[in-house]
Amino acid sequence: MAEGKSESGSVGKRREWLAFLFVVAIGVPLLTIAVVGGYGFVVWMLQVFVLGPPGHGG
């Protein structure tokens, strides 16, 4: 494959590092914040519509 050839070269190395750092520094942190925020949002909406205000230890 043409791609397989380039991956052994410097372009492939650069792409791999960029992809790795992008995921570690930006991708996963954003995803984590979105998940935690989404969780908080869901709990908030549940409190508004279903559960009522947080109770003891809730």
Added chain:
Amino acid sequence: MKIIAILWNTLKKPPVHISLGVIIIVSFLAGIVFWGGFNTAMEYTNTEKFCVSCHEMEDNVYQELQSTVHWSNRTGVRAICSDCHVPHDWTAKIARKMQASKEVWGAIFGTIDTPEKFEAKRLELAQHEWSRFKANGSLECRSCHDYNSMDWDKMSDEARRFMEPAAERDQSCVDCHKGIAHKLPDQMGSTKDPMLARLVREATSVSLDEGQQYYSAKSVDLFTDSELTERAGVLQVATEVNIIETRGDSVRLEIPAWRKEKGFGRVLYEDFGQNISSAVLDKEVAQNDSLIEVRETEVVDDMTGLPWGNVDVTLWAEKGAYLESRDALWETAGQTYRDACSVCHTEPAPEHFDANTWPAMFSGMVGFTNLSAGTQELVLKYLQMHSSDYVEGAH
């Protein structure tokens, strides 16, 4: 799109150029940095500096807090915004942080950006917070104030009388302690008392006949002259007066009263041996024999051994502040007493205590209400005048 495709192609294959060890170490370190950063950011949004960075908080609630015990006190422990208003438990805290998106919205669109807008919303905002405290049993208060750590013996009797049963019921702190860190909403009568205001208005149209008996509808300044320039003291609400003379906008009053013949005799009382105050005179006036006619003297109260005297004090005051009877005043006072006290506890019947017990009882509790000073004076007098000393068949 092409970038995403290249990224995806790179990611879906095992790495060729980066060793597994490097990936593990870099990812692990990035995880530490992220977690630390996340918590630091969370903590930052919990700081007071962050809360009062918007002027809505800075100008209103933050200023109010500074006059309360949660700002400065003898122990030097103080509460910041988040101590009370952000849940400490993780899930509830995250949910609250998301809820704060509403506050960001409000800050951007100026929902409460003027004092007037804030006051208009105060009741609603307070109710949100009160229902939260109701639901969680004032959980945030109790991370500092714990029923189990309260030493009843160190409390004053008044405090213990109410705290102990509250602890047994595991009652929510804010059930009683509303307005402890910020002003109460105006609708809750902190500044106005419409029932009393109505009576005061009514009094302005009562025509005063000389020689007749009336009752003050509010506390009234007393003067030695008919031009009302030389202050002599204050006549308290619901006090019996005889109208001697009317002149222009002034009236000359005779206040029949008792006073203790000890010290300067500045305080006039409703009845012999009862600490139900009718008026407070300035020192010079209290000793001025031309204004005070002594009818009886050296009447000793067996309970305290103090000599009392029965006097008539004659002074000038404004017109239009007197009613023909005390019934309406007592009715208002009784209603206010029941409303204000039953918020937290079953109110004792007025005749449950005697007239000299009520003042201490009342002053111990009145701080939990938002009665204005004038209303407090009236309610105390109502309680004393309907105490066991004045009600037949009471214990």
